[in-house]
Amino acid sequence: MNYSKINGENFYYMVINASNRLEEQSDYVNALNVFPVPDGDTGTNMSMTFKAAVKEIEGINSTNIGEVSKKLAKGALMGARGNSGVILSQILRGISKGLENKESVSSKELSEALQEGSKAAYKAVMRPTEGTILTIIRAAGEAAVKSNKTDITELMNEVCIQSKKMLDKTPEMLPALKKAKVVDSGGMGLLIILQGMHEALKSDLKASIQNVSVKAPGAGNVSAANNLNDHDIKFGYCTEFIILGDAKNANKFKEEIESMGDSMIVVGYEDVIKVHIHTNDPGKVLSKAVMLGELSKIKIDNMREEHRELLTKEDYKKAELENTIEAPVVAESKKYAFISVAMGSGIKNIFEDLGVDFVIEGGQTMNPSTQDILECIDKLNAEHIFVLPNNKNIIMAATQAAEISDKDIRVIPTKTIPQGITCLTMFNPEAEVEENVEELNSNIEMVKTGSVTYAVRDTEMDGIEIKEGNILGLIEGKIKEVGSDVYDLTESLLEKMVDEDSELITLFYGKDCEENKVNEFLSKIEEKYKDLDVQCYKGEQPLYYFILSVE
Known part of the structure; x- marks a missing residue:
């Protein structure tokens, strides 16, 4: 198909098809990891990040490409996992900036948007390394703006060809790739996305989202269903929605609904406020929300009903007899709080014994998303919150969460479990925050x-x-x-x-x-x-x- 312009509907099908293709080939992308240890999760991280993005636009009723791309970027921002996922979210954020306030775009405007994606990705990385996903998005942007193609299908074909040529050169840029005789895994993931977008235009595909299984907020900290009964679920309705309104109202709205439930997340970004709360009165929450703007993506689940479906009749009766009603606990205000990432029940217990408020299950092969970290941040009532990623592939997602949050978040770039433990044992609760930050950063080098x-x-x-x-x-x-x-x-x-x-x-x-x-x-x-x-x-x-x- 030939397209002199594409609108939001065309773009929607392009990214949906790209997401499906990346999901299908995520194992292949994982296998390109040059390091032989079992942590090759680039494909998984990119796929889950992109699936979170397309989930955000699923069923959107808009032909405005600026609106669709903005929602896509916000979904990626919240769902970003691992370094590759965070960089991908920044690429989509830059593209969204280039498409802002546009109903449809020409090949020239799309080219400029791709170049904005490249600029945003490079800005997100402190020390950019060539031969990676950064090099491929740069090649894509440069190929687009240099192209004289007015047909967007032809433009995307040219972008894919030039991106593939650059990807084939990555082994010459990074010795580790050359020794392993592979191309860069993140770059391959991005090429698959670009090819999926081109394929949707070329074949006029009306793709639908396949196998979207985006981790719900807080899913990293769940306990077995048969350890609960209905009484443990103090607030029965998991309520999620988006307010299309000024993000400056997010904090005020959070205060208004705080007493209506728990597990609350209220995150503002530009003209969107994303809300998640467990409540017994969704209608009351929504009635307050609608005062701030139009509501979108409303989703209400009866958690008690879902819980009963998980239990057998025998388990349910046993749970009814053994469990008692407990009053909800309100987090006390304190000066310092800690969030840590770890895998293994023993290591988790050690972190908790050392005073960590939330231990997010994650690490190699299972990187928590920006939203997973944000949920824990939102539950804490502290002046200063320290985040210990304990893995080099989680630091960027933690930093992104800190930038989105309106609280004082300090990410200490711990790359290993021992580094995280050392930081906790050396932490001085009597010292001022800046003094502790300096001390913890220096302590990382001690172990x-x-x-x-x-x-x-x-x-x-x-x-x-x-x-x-x-x-x-x-x-x-x-x-x-x-x-x-x-x-x-x-x-x-x-x-x-x-x-x-x-x-x-x-x-x-x-x-x-x-x-x-x-x-x-x-x-x-x-x-x-x-x-x-x-x-x-x-x-x-x-x-x-x-x-x-x-x-």
């Missing part, structure tokens, strides 16, 4: 972190040949040991980490470790390092046999 996992593919890194199934030992994220026995390799890894200044060794063992073998290993390590304090905890973390720290 050496190691981890023991397994290889998910054959590869070669830094002259080391790695076979699928090999046990891998990493120090600060870099592979230092390759072997076949978990405990022998862990011992060798510790030898590389311990030096004359070391005082403390801490081990967190994962759910795949046998406790009796761990105890034998611990005795060996204690004997070997008699002058050091050796601690061992049952972390229950997946994927990693051991997480180690030396201080």
Whole structure:
């Protein structure tokens, strides 16, 4: 099909088809991860981010491309997961800026919007690295503005061709890609999106959203259904909607509905206020909301009814007998609060014991979204809230959440579980916030972190040949040991980490470790390092046999 202009309806089908294609090929994108450890989640993060974006525009009744793109960008912003997802959300935000207030656009205007997407992505990254998704969106934007195509289908074809050529060059830009003989995974994800958009125009596809399973707010912190009964659900209706009105009214509206329920999120962004609340009177909430503007995307679920469907009759009767009604708890105001990200029940318990208010389940292969972090922020009543991501791929989503929130959020860029624990143990509740921020950032460098996992593919890194199934030992994220026995390799890894200044060794063992073998290993390590304090905890973390720290 030929298009001299495209409107909101055309754009809607373009991005829906792109989302479907990315979902279909997310495993392939994951497989391009050059690092052989089990954390290749670029495709998953990009797909879930893009699905959150298209979910936001699902069923939209508008032909205004500016309006559709703005809602798409906001959905991506809230649903962004991992570094690749956050960068993708910024690309969509830039494109939205380029399409703002437009009913339809020409090839020239779409080209300029793509270039705005490139600019926004580069601004979002402190130290941009070429050979990544950034390079591909830059190539797409440059190809678009240089093109003389007036037909938008032809323009998108040219954009895809030039983006593919640039993607093929990424191994020459990043040595790790060249060694692994793959192209950049984030760049491939973006190319799939661009190709999906082109395909929708070329074949005049009226695509519908396939298999959209966007994680609901707070889904990272759910307990088993059979541990609850109806009485535990104090507010029975999960109510979500969007107010099309001035975001400056978000805080005032939050105060107005605060007493009407719990699990409340009220986030304002430009001319949109996104609301989520558990309440017993959705009508009352909506009647207040409509005073601020037109309501959209209204969704009300009866949580008690959904809960009963999850329980068998026997479980339900048992729950009825065993549980009692408890009064809702209102968060007390305090000076400091903490949010941390971790995987493994043992590690989660350690963070809670150290005073963390919310531990979001997540880490390798399961990065929480911006909205997951925002929900926890919104539940806290504190002057200053510290967020410990404990994973390099979560820092950008945490930072994005901090920028959206109207509270004082301090993201400490912890990349490992031991770094997060060290920050908590060194935190001084009597000190002022800036003093604590400076101290925690310096404390990150005090701890050496190691981890023991397994290889998910054959590869070669830094002259080391790695076979699928090999046990891998990493120090600060870099592979230092390759072997076949978990405990022998862990011992060798510790030898590389311990030096004359070391005082403390801490081990967190994962759910795949046998406790009796761990105890034998611990005795060996204690004997070997008699002058050091050796601690061992049952972390229950997946994927990693051991997480180690030396201080």
